[in-house]
Amino acid sequence: MTPEFDFNTGKSYQQPISEEFIERNSSLVNWCSVSLYQKLSEEFIERNADRVDWACISKYQKLSEEFIERHADRAEWDCISKYQKLSEEFIERHADRAEWDCISKYQKLSEEFIERNSSLVNWRYISEFQKLSEEFIERNTDRVSLPWINYYQKTTKNYLKISGSNTI
Known part of the structure; x- marks a missing residue:
């Protein structure tokens, strides 16, 4: 059938x-x-x-x-x-x-x-969607999007306060 x-x-x-x-x-x-x-x-x-x-x-x-x-x-x-x-x-x-x-x-x-x-x-997407170590974030603070890092990554630091940046 x-x-x-x-x-x-x-x-x-x-x-x-x-x-x-x-x-x-x-x-x-x-x-x-x-x-x-x-x-x-x-x-x-x-x-x-x-x-x-x-x-x-x-x-x-x-x-x-x-x-x-x-x-x-x-x-x-x-x-x-x-x-x-x-x-x-x-x-x-x-x-x-x-x-x-x-x-x-x-x-x-x-x-x-x-x-x-x-x-x-795309560093903004990397910051949001990839699991990143704090060592990686610190090596690449000039590339990652720190507001997205603070929001989406599990870290022990507030990278916006450290960098003085607050823009996305």
């Missing part, structure tokens, strides 16, 4: 639909919706690379770094930078494609990585 399926929205109302079903009905399915709602294998995406919606694939599908590298020209790098879990090595290899505001906000970054890429990261 074929699951009840809406070809306009790509949603299966009973269960996820099989990749085989999608390929058998490739001219009828809404590929944007399939790319958004169905869990797709990397092999399926590669076989249908000219049909899938790459913005949805980049945002909603779990992709390996190897897959992203093979399809670097099709991938939506703002979505990749925000929604995919990326290694620091991968980010550095693709520094020219990465969306650094998203990297700074959504990826878990080491302090060493942040310092190596200090001219690329």
